[in-house]
Amino acid sequence: MNNTNIYKPIKSKLLEVIEESPTIKTFVLKPEHNFNFHTGQFVELVVDGVGEAPFTPSSSPLIKDRIDITVMQTGYVTERLHQMKGGETLGIRGPYGRGYPLEKLYDKEVLILGGGCGFAPLRSLLYNLEAEQERVKKVTFCYGSKSPQECIYEPYIDELRNIPKFEVMRTVDEADESWTEQVGVATVLLDKIDVNIDDSVAVVVGPPIMMKFSVQKLLEMGYPEHNIYLSMEKNMSCGLGKCGHCMMGEYFVCKDGPVFSYDEIKDKPDIWK
């Protein structure tokens, strides 16, 4: 825990706003004091007097004095966020929940599947694995986006492609003439990957529909349920396992998750909603 009153945010200076796509921006924040999180844990980002919303940091958990949060504009809070400029002050509560199970990924061939803004939380995982690359056998990152314009983190893709243990594959639903990679929904990439499934663990983050079809496909390919990890998105208010908004069966997604293995949640109601 970072402070004594669980509801009180840590003030954080907005250093920079990076435009990633027409609807996605990254907010680079400097918290009042160092901030520790485990990759895949999330924070509540507070816009003073407006509202707060849960986001998973997209920066490396190994950096303690700065935190990047990549936000897609979708509604009330995110719209106000997108209007903010460097120099303003935001609040952060957290970190909350259970992140990616790094220990389950060590010594494995890691398959990472991201859709749309799902790349944001996965970038933090990729940074983490990059820093610990001697501990994994290989990392295959598949990324699907609607259009080439909506592909985010272009420079980071190039960086990843230069790491021998890392392979990156991308697809867009609709290509234009500049696009040289795959075309089709995210799952088409799964037909192209070269992974030893018996020695592999998969992590999937993206819109519900993408996660649903990805899981189906991974199961068909032979991934056991307990080796498929997902980050679930539910309505959240407190982030502390108290307010009840994020309940999925008996789980509080904010506290018991947001990362679950598929076998933990497959029987819960409305997991894809």
Place this chain on the structure above:
Amino acid sequence: MNKYYSLTRHDWEKSLANLINDFGIYAPLFYGEQQDYELIEAESIPHIVYNQPKPATPLKTFFMPVEENVVHIEPPPRRKIILGIPSCDLEAANIQDEMYLNRDYVDPVYKKNRDACILIGTDCHSIQEHCHCTTYGIKPYPQSNHDLTLSLFGGVIYLYTHSEKGAELIKEMEKHTTFHEPTENEIQSLLDKRKEVEEWLNHNNQGLPDYRKTGELVNQSNQEIWKKYSETCVSCGACATICPTCTCFLLMERPGFEKVRHLDACQYPGFEKVAAGEDPLSPLHKRFYNRYMCKYVWKPQKFESTACTGCGRCIEACIGNINKNELFMELANH
């Protein structure tokens, strides 16, 4: 520590008149058909209601008011004595405590409010139409979470200490009042009364499935029954906000990085709506069903304390006349 004391009603009321100088005392008063907790003043002391179920508002509202700032925390209020709490509401504090005071995150506002209260429980000497505590394993007399038990019986006030805090209050009162030690016969009559009320409740709720069976019944039900019973629901959320074991809330921002907490209810539309517009609880019957799954299936899987005390308030509060006991009878008989 556990000891019986008795005093005349006259001496008790004189004693209360002294205590109101040092404590905010809340006790049930009658309004028409309903009784509810009120801040007691000298004039209202003779009108306090004893041993009758049950204040309209549950005890939880003292710890979780409808609205409260959770960042700018007001200093602890004047110490409070809450008088006339029925056993069901004292038991309901268990799940509230598990939720708000767990090891991982202690809720500072709940804790402040809870610590400021001396809780005086009361035996129920009568029952209301929808009371069904015993069906769910709760006795109609205080068992836990209280500092003192109080009963008015045969014109005499009986107190029983249950905690250090309770014993201290007795000491405080002893400065102005003389207590007696009740005879064994008097105590026996109190205990007999308890038994009588318990039997009365059991008789009244014959056939109603108990708390072990409710979860199974809800889990095995089909959606038709939820559609049928939610037909007259208007999503007012009364069933949840008045429920002593419901714990949901919503945080709202205030300028200066402050936050106000509001009681919330899964019966309100949009409770689980996410940014993309998906809302698993959008159909009314699914919202209605959700509350039952929460109380009888999910909470029992996750928490040690009971998530329904059988107080019957949700039945009384429902403007759609939805009766959960009828629903369970129907589930049990199919």
